Amino acid sequence: MEVRDDVDVTDVNNFWQGAVSTMERIKAEGKLDEWESFVTDYYAGETPRLQDINDLLWFGRDDIYDSLGIKNEDEEDEEFDKEFAKAILS
Numbered sequence: 001m002e003v004r005d006d007v008d009v010t011d012v013n014n015f016w017q018g019a020v021s022t023m024e025r026i027k028a029e030g031k032l033d034e035w036e037s038f039v040t041d042y043y044a045g046e047t048p049r050l051q052d053i054n055d056l057l058w059f060g061r062d063d064i065y066d067s068l069g070i071k072n073e074d075e076e077d078e079e080f081d082k083e084f085a086k087a088i089l090s
Contacts (some may be wrong), residue, residue, distance in 0.1 A: 005050075007053075009035070009053060017078055018080075022058065022061045026064070029068070031069075
């Protein structure tokens, strides 16, 4: 049996485990509209299961961040290191 339901892909309460932190970061960065467009384009012509979207958020985090213009933690750390080194050397 197959059950389909409309789900708000911008509501963090619809997701679980690793996907939650990705959604919280998207929300904190003010990118919910961009996320909704991204996921719509990503699944163009398909009807994904909630599990599929959750897995995309969880395991495709870096690709999502890149597409939405959100720096990942490594990029933030690198930027901090550069600024710190610049401050020490000045």
